[in-house]
Amino acid sequence: MDNHYSPSLYISRYELFLFSLRNPLLLYLLSFLDVDTICTLAKVSRRLRAFCGYFSADAWNIDKFLRPWFSNLHGFRQVLHSCGAIISGSQALQFFNRVRYPTSDMDIYVRMTGLLQLTRWLLGQGYRRDTSNGIAGLAYLTSAEGTVLGDRDFFQTQRKKNKRQGNITGIYNYVNLLEEVSHPGERRYVQVIVLAVDPIEHILFDYHSSVLLYYICVIPF
Numbered sequence: 001m002d003n004h005y006s007p008s009l010y011i012s013r014y015e016l017f018l019f020s021l022r023n024p025l026l027l028y029l030l031s032f033l034d035v036d037t038i039c040t041l042a043k044v045s046r047r048l049r050a051f052c053g054y055f056s057a058d059a060w061n062i063d064k065f066l067r068p069w070f071s072n073l074h075g076f077r078q079v080l081h082s083c084g085a086i087i088s089g090s091q092a093l094q095f096f097n098r099v100r101y102p103t104s105d106m107d108i109y110v111r112m113t114g115l116l117q118l119t120r121w122l123l124g125q126g127y128r129r130d131t132s133n134g135i136a137g138l139a140y141l142t143s144a145e146g147t148v149l150g151d152r153d154f155f156q157t158q159r160k161k162n163k164r165q166g167n168i169t170g171i172y173n174y175v176n177l178l179e180e181v182s183h184p185g186e187r188r189y190v191q192v193i194v195l196a197v198d199p200i201e202h203i204l205f206d207y208h209s210s211v212l213l214y215y216i217c218v219i220p221f
Contacts, residue, residue: 082114
């Protein structure tokens with residue numbers, strides 16, 4: 001072996017092949033790899049790690065994922081942070097698994113004290129209450145003001161009324177009647193699940209799923 005040989009200077013045929021691809025084709029090719037393969041590939045060399053990093057930044061771009069739902073992405077992040085809310089359910093699953101189910105809604109889990117602020121923000125984004133599917137509320141909260149103020153009597157009453165539902169005190173459905181330019185004719189449905197406990201605690205310990213659990217929390221902005 002040449003004494004001047006350095007592994008860091010060696011470029012494999014696979015790396016040369018990736019270097020020769022245009023960005024759209026590179027992203028398309030890497031999109032066929034699962035997460036484990038991407039992580040393994042990134043450990044092979046610094047160059048492959050850079051390729052995988054470039055792909056990951058595009059594949060798991062939270063702004064691109066949320067853009068069909070909300071025009072004000074910065075505002076959405078702010079309201080999630082302020083309310084302590086998280087996204088879970090099928091949308092979180094789609095985000096991490098890089099799939100899309102066009103008819104699925106977005107589930108937002110929030111504590112009772114953040115309900116009014118979150119719903120006001122949704123209304124400001126063009127969403128409206130939807131009762132057409134008959135499940136607009138497992139139990140309507142009778143006092144939005146009581147929810148915001150964290151009234152203890154109101155809190156305890158709702159827990160007793162919804163004992164069979166565990167930590168869920170209410171479910172509200174919203175639909176965006178504004179047609180998206182990129183998805184004409186489609187409607188976006190958001191389901192707000194109101195909880196008596198921290199949303200992450202509910203997802204981890206009281207969620208109805210027995211498989212992998214996914215959730216999206218506050219993203220730095």
